[in-house]
Amino acid sequence: xxxxxxxxxxxxxxxxxxxxxxxxxxxxxxxxxxxxxxxxxxxxxxxxxxxxxxxxxxxxxxxxxxxxxxxxxxxxxxxxxxxxxxxxxxxxxxxxxxxxxxxxxxxxxxxxxxxxxxxxxxxxxxxxxxxxxxxxxxxxxxxxxxxxxxxxxxxxxxxxxxxxxxxxxxxxxxxxxxxxxxxxxxxxxx
Ligand SMILES: CC(C)(COP(=O)(O)OP(=O)(O)OC[C@H]1O[C@@H](n2cnc3c(N)ncnc32)[C@H](O)[C@@H]1OP(=O)(O)O)[C@@H](O)C(=O)NCCC(=O)NCCS
Numbered sequence: 001x002x003x004x005x006x007x008x009x010x011x012x013x014x015x016x017x018x019x020x021x022x023x024x025x026x027x028x029x030x031x032x033x034x035x036x037x038x039x040x041x042x043x044x045x046x047x048x049x050x051x052x053x054x055x056x057x058x059x060x061x062x063x064x065x066x067x068x069x070x071x072x073x074x075x076x077x078x079x080x081x082x083x084x085x086x087x088x089x090x091x092x093x094x095x096x097x098x099x100x101x102x103x104x105x106x107x108x109x110x111x112x113x114x115x116x117x118x119x120x121x122x123x124x125x126x127x128x129x130x131x132x133x134x135x136x137x138x139x140x141x142x143x144x145x146x147x148x149x150x151x152x153x154x155x156x157x158x159x160x161x162x163x164x165x166x167x168x169x170x171x172x173x174x175x176x177x178x179x180x181x182x183x184x185x186x187x188x189x190x
Contacts, residue, residue, distance in 0.1 A: 017069065018070075019084060023079075024060070027055055027058065028055040038101065038107075065088065067087055067119070068086035069085050069118060071106075082106055085116065087119050098131055099133065100116060120169065130168055133165045134164060135163050137163050143165070146167075154166065
């Protein structure tokens with residue numbers, strides 16, 4: 001995927017790009033700054049400290065079955081990750097499970113919308129059929145965001161206090177136009 005660049009409302013330059021293994025130390029730092037509410041909403045428990053092992057699991061993954069993005073801004077020559085999203089293949093090659101996490105100071109700036117849209121696009125490109133997510137029942141922002149992207153919210157999830165959100169993904173579109181366009185360009189050069 002190509003990196004996406006834009007400016008936040010305060011003018012900060014932001015970049016959305018795939019997560020790299022080398023992001024691990026700064027990802028750990030950002031996780032350490034999360035409020036207990038964000039920790040609970042993302043990990044379903046108010047994790048006190050993120051161990052190196054946890055951070056390693058989040059940053060060193062198999063790219064064939066997992067996809068992870070980060071949003072970064074530049075500070076003193078470093079790319080500081082402050083938001084991200086990922087999906088993991090459920091193992092059947094059809095379904096994947098997503099999660100999102102936006103740093104507290106950056107919430108409510110439509111970054112969640114952007115990440116979720118990009119995750120959906122990548123899952124479609126990989127030919128996956130369904131995306132699902134577990135959301136705490138009182139996480140109104142995430143439920144609203146999921147609904148806005150067409151997810152169905154299952155109010156009868158087995159686990160108390162958790163809702164399952166699911167989205168049927170369309171089949172990937174054959175990339176006929178770029179191919180046709182390249183052919184036309186070659187033809188024009190003859
Ligand atoms: C939930 C989360 C991903 C949303 O991302 P975000 O960038 O903050 O949200 P966005 O700015 O894209 O807005 C999403 C929608 O939620 C709404 N919203 C934001 N905060 C809200 C709140 N406290 N209550 C209700 N709705 C809220 C926004 O108005 C927006 O709706 P709109 O599209 O109609 O304007 C983010 O807040 C977050 O990471 N929270 C902590 C971790 C978490 O909950 N992860 C989800 C587990 S899968």
